[in-house]
Amino acid sequence: MSQPLTVAPGKKIRLEEFDPAYANDDYNKKTAADRIRENAKKMAELGYRLYAENRRAVLLVLQGMDTSGKDGTIRTVMRGLNPQSCQVHPFKQPSIEELEHDFLWRIHREVPRRGNVGIFNRSHYEDVLVVRVRSLVPEREWKSRYELINSFEKLLTEGDVTIVKCFLHISKEEQRERLQARLDNPNKRWKFSKGDLAERKLWDQYVEAYEDALTLCNTEHAPWHIVPSDRKWYRNLTDSEILRKTMEEMDPRFPAAEEGLDGIVVE
Numbered sequence: 007m008s009q010p011l012t013v014a015p016g017k018k019i020r021l022e023e024f025d026p027a028y029a030n031d032d033y034n035k036k037t038a039a040d041r042i043r044e045n046a047k048k049m050a051e052l053g054y055r056l057y058a059e060n061r062r063a064v065l066l067v068l069q070g071m072d073t074s075g076k077d078g079t080i081r082t083v084m085r086g087l088n089p090q091s092c093q094v095h096p097f098k099q100p101s102i103e104e105l106e107h108d109f110l111w112r113i114h115r116e117v118p119r120r121g122n123v124g125i126f127n128r129s130h131y132e133d134v135l136v137v138r139v140r141s142l143v144p145e146r147e148w149k150s151r152y153e154l155i156n157s158f159e160k161l162l163t164e165g166d167v168t169i170v171k172c173f174l175h176i177s178k179e180e181q182r183e184r185l186q187a188r189l190d191n192p193n194k195r196w197k198f199s200k201g202d203l204a205e206r207k208l209w210d211q212y213v214e215a216y217e218d219a220l221t222l223c224n225t226e227h228a229p230w231h232i233v234p235s236d237r238k239w240y241r242n243l244t245d246s247e248i249l250r251k252t253m254e255e256m257d258p259r260f261p262a263a264e265e266g267l268d269g270i271v272v273e
């Protein structure tokens with residue numbers, strides 16, 4: 007049976023109904039790599055047109071538990087894009103200055119400008135995820151944020167930013183293996199922090215917080231994609247397919263050239 011990537015807005019999202027190890031039969035690891043390369047080529051062309059058109063932007067929002075593959079996804083989808091018109095922004099713990107503003111302040115300033123593709127490695131959703139699970143603000147404050155996020159995303163989409171939100175869905179067992187692999191591999195240890203174990207202990211609370219964020223902020227203008235992410239090749243393939251399709255549907259066009267260029271010979 008095939009598994010949907012999106013859910014109708016308004017419908018309650020239960021993550022246990024989505025298999026994180028799902029992969030459909032259309033591709034295998036080898037053919038997926040070819041397809042990803044093909045997508046990268048296509049996205050390079052579409053990104054070039056988007057940049058030339060200079061009217062609209064794309065924002066890819068990546069969320070997921072630790073080790074779900076946000077960095078791996080970025081490496082994959084960036085491949086096709088021009089570094090001049092594509093920016094990645096990782097959102098870490100807010101600085102003191104950031105905390106002295108509203109939670110969307112630091113986010114809004116990183117939204118891609120016209121012609122560009124922006125990628126958020128974590129995002130404003132942390133403000134209803136870690137902030138909720140860790141009780142970093144009072145409940146009534148994080149509860150009001152779902153609506154604020156929907157309005158913010160509406161503002162962006164009406165300003166010609168196409169928002170693509172991907173939740174990288176991994177199982178708790180897959181996370182255990184990936185965290186262990188980070189510990190066991192000296193070249194990966196830098197990625198490990200003891201804090202990751204503390205977060206892992208709160209797995210169930212994170213699932214609950216994610217289900218609310220995915221359900222309450224799954225709008226027509228900015229829907230969520232639930233990307234099965236236990237298999238890296240399938241996760242990368244899915245993310246690259248989603249982005250390619252989005253950019254194809256936007257169908258960016260080269261702007262009209264200046265009048266009267268015919269016959270000009272450069273001496």
Ligand code: AMP
Nearest residue numbers: 096097098099100128129132133136137
């Ligand atoms: P990493 O993605 O592994 O580099 O970790 C970044 C860390 O920053 C994660 O533990 C996030 O939960 C944390 N973080 C991101 N945004 C916020 C936020 N708004 N409030 C508190 N912690 C955050």
Ligand code: MG
Nearest residue numbers: 072197199202
């Ligand atoms: Mg980390």
